Amino acid sequence: MADPLGLIGGSTPAHPIQTQKTKLPAGGQSIDPNAPTFKDLLMENLAKVNTLQQDATQAVEDLHAGERDDLEQVLMATQKADTAFRMLLQVRNKLMDAYQEVQQIRV
Amino acid sequence: MYGGLDIAVSGMVAQRVRLNTIAANIANSSATRDADGNVNPYRRKFTVFMPGDPNAKNEMGRELGVHVKDILEDQAPPRKVWDPDHPDAQPEGSADAGYVYYPNFNSTMEQINALEAQRAYEANVASADAMKSLVAQALRLIS
Amino acid sequence: MFIDGLTNADSTPTLRAAIGFAAGRQKLIAHNIANLSTPNFRPADVSVNEFRSQLRDAIDARRKQWGSHRGELKLSKTRQVEQKADGSLLLSPQESGRGVLFHDRNDRDLERTMQDLAENVAFFRVASDLLKTRNDMLNAAIRERV
Numbered sequence: 001m002a003d004p005l006g007l008i009g010g011s012t013p014a015h016p017i018q019t020q021k022t023k024l025p026a027g028g029q030s031i032d033p034n035a036p037t038f039k040d041l042l043m044e045n046l047a048k049v050n051t052l053q054q055d056a057t058q059a060v061e062d063l064h065a066g067e068r069d070d071l072e073q074v075l076m077a078t079q080k081a082d083t084a085f086r087m088l089l090q091v092r093n094k095l096m097d098a099y100q101e102v103q104q105i106r107v
Numbered sequence: 108m109y110g111g112l113d114i115a116v117s118g119m120v121a122q123r124v125r126l127n128t129i130a131a132n133i134a135n136s137s138a139t140r141d142a143d144g145n146v147n148p149y150r151r152k153f154t155v156f157m158p159g160d161p162n163a164k165n166e167m168g169r170e171l172g173v174h175v176k177d178i179l180e181d182q183a184p185p186r187k188v189w190d191p192d193h194p195d196a197q198p199e200g201s202a203d204a205g206y207v208y209y210p211n212f213n214s215t216m217e218q219i220n221a222l223e224a225q226r227a228y229e230a231n232v233a234s235a236d237a238m239k240s241l242v243a244q245a246l247r248l249i250s
Numbered sequence: 251m252f253i254d255g256l257t258n259a260d261s262t263p264t265l266r267a268a269i270g271f272a273a274g275r276q277k278l279i280a281h282n283i284a285n286l287s288t289p290n291f292r293p294a295d296v297s298v299n300e301f302r303s304q305l306r307d308a309i310d311a312r313r314k315q316w317g318s319h320r321g322e323l324k325l326s327k328t329r330q331v332e333q334k335a336d337g338s339l340l341l342s343p344q345e346s347g348r349g350v351l352f353h354d355r356n357d358r359d360l361e362r363t364m365q366d367l368a369e370n371v372a373f374f375r376v377a378s379d380l381l382k383t384r385n386d387m388l389n390a391a392i393r394e395r396v
Binding site for chain 3: 231
């Protein structure tokens with residue numbers, strides 16, 4: 001099983017959260033230290049959602065100021081931004097649930 | 108918002124009054140006598156429109172919209188037709204002896220006026236529909 | 251205060267201005283249609299292109315000052331459109347004078363007026379639907395439920 005946080009195998013919390021080359025039992029894949037972490041993916045998608053929202057805002061403003069007249073493109077840009085935001089909201093909810101579940105673990 | 112509907116309705120009412128007037132004209136296009144039975148040919152009635160509507164319920168409806176200010180009679184002289192045997196012919200000795208006075212308007216023209224009044228009425232109906240859809244659309248904002 | 255950030259976020263001020271303009275213009279068009287047969291009546295309308303360029307200037311000013319995310323939209327006063335203190339718009343129509351002058355000195359143009367009516371309703375619908383979408387997103391974010 002992959003261990004992106006490096007918790008298994010004796011690494012201490014003081015280590016930065018990065019993938020580490022861990023020895024896995026028979027026949028597993030080894031982890032590439034240069035692959036993006038979950039945190040990187042999350043931040044990247046956060047930035048993408050923000051870009052989509054800004055594009056949608058720009059499109060709506062241009063439509064009403066008369067600089068573009070393709071209504072369907074503006075509507076699609078708005079839809080894309082909204083769907084991306086809703087997806088991000090759900091990811092955030094799942095993460096919060098997972099975190100709370102982890103908190104419940106009696107140690 | 109409700110004032111917008113007032114404007115369209117005032118237009119509809121005014122055009123309907125106009126249409127009624129035109130219908131009366133067409134019906135009486137050959138009347139040589141008036142309501143009391145005197146020999147007084149029918150005169151074409153026409154409506155006078157003015158912007159604004161004093162009867163509107165809302166303040167805005169009072170300054171926008173249209174109303175019928177007056178229904179006046181066309182004072183053009185009647186059409187004369189030579190027919191000395193007609194009971195309504197002008198008597199001997201008067202200026203137009205032997206002529207019968209008929210209403211002086213063309214019922215074809217009145218029919219065309221009726222078409223135009225109907226067209227304006229439908230335009231006002233469309234305007235009322237648009238205002239209703241605007242209000243319905245605005246309500247969807249909160250639901 | 252963060253509530254201002256909510257009510258003036260992104261494209262919301264633009265949409266509010268567009269809706270105000272469309273609602274005001276609707277009454278003007280209805281007035282013109284009601285007076286199709288009134289003698290000596292000259293149909294008066296506001297120019298959409300002028301409003302659009304006014305909106306463009308206000309959007310650019312807002313972006314320069316606050317960035318695209320927040321800030322109020324302040325429309326500069328023109329001959330036709332003026333923004334009042336509470337944000338609503340006051341329209342002063344000018345005569346368009348583009349139709350043929352009929353014998354009753356009324357230069358109506360029925361087809362163009364009906365076209366203006368349909369376009370104005372569509373303009374209102376677009377702005378109102380986009381505003382509704384934004385409201386839904388805001389509610390989803392506040393509720394934390396998609």
